[in-house]
Amino acid sequence: MSADHDGGVSARSLRRSAGARLSRAGVASPERDVDELLASVLGLSLGQLPLAEEVSADQVARFEELLARREAREPLQHLLGTAAFRYVELEVGPGVFVPRPETELLAGWAVDQARAVEAEHGRGAVVVDLCTGSGAIARAVAHEVPSARVHAVELDPAALRWAARNLAETGVDLRQGDMGEAFDDLLGEVDVVVCNPPYIPLEAWESVAPEARDHDPHLALFSGADGLDAFRVLERRAARLLRPGGVVGAEHADAQGESAPAVFAGTGRWSQVRDHQDLAGRPRYVTARLAR
Structure with missing residues (x-):
């Protein structure tokens, strides 16, 4: 995971390492869940997420908190606070x-x-x-x-x-x-x-x-x-x-x-x-x- 001089990290490496963590935890859709959580932290839509390059240290800390809870199998929707339905x-x-x-x-x-x-x-x-x-x-x-x-x-x-x-x-x-x-x-x-x-x-x-x-x-x-x-x-x-x-x-x-x-x-x-x-x-x- 590469960090910039302000302590931020590459969004791509963050998504990759986080996906591996959720996969090891037995989460059924690890990559999708990672993208949902990171997009929420960054204030982006899923469609905009691939355009994200650097994630600040504060954003990484917030993402890590959510990731750990998802790793413990807390429902994704509880972490996001919403669920899409039709x-x-x-x-x-x-x-x-x-x-x-x-x-x-x-x-x-x-x-x-x-x-x-x-x-x-x-x-x-x-x-x-x-x-x-x-x-x-x-x-x-x-x-x-x-x-x-x-x-x-x-x-x-x-x-x-x-x-x-x-x-x-x-x-x-x-x-x-x-x-x-x-x-x-x-x-x-x-x-x-x-x-x-x-x-x-x-x-x-x-x-x-x-x-x-x-x-x-x-x-x-x-x-x-x-x-x-x-x-x-x-x-x-x-x-x-x-x-x-x-x-x-x-x-x-x-x-x-x-x-x-x-x-x-x-x-x-x-x-x-x-x-x-x-x-x-x-x-x-x-x-x-x-x-x-």
């Missing part, structure tokens, strides 16, 4: 589940369904986001379908505070409560229920990435022996919230491509129970339509 940027940090890129597909499904309601019925769709966490899905739907009436609920007080920040001035009706009891005032009136519930089996604790296991709220991760306890609650609640012909969509683990849809198919309340893959071809979310 067409919006969310504030995130300790106490809230960091939205994942694969959840953007489920949000996109909800957007499409809300638009379909507007096209077919000439009115704004009523959308409910259960287990809203950071407010990611609710924010995306409200942003992309302005006519939709979006409602969201979150149980955890810390996560609720992040959701309140992300949903401020969006028109989303945000409430604190349990997904299994939420929105009694909307029974039979909802067009779209969407949910990214906890779905990790308790026995899978050791297999969870440190970024999630050590930093995401456990309430947002684990859901009973088979990971489907929250799915069963969701199925019952969605059946009461939706109007006849309404739709529900929920994310699940890639190992639950058969068991998650079976929660819906086994009750006789649903038609068009389908599972959907993510961009890597892995089972990722299930959708179903309430029988008329």
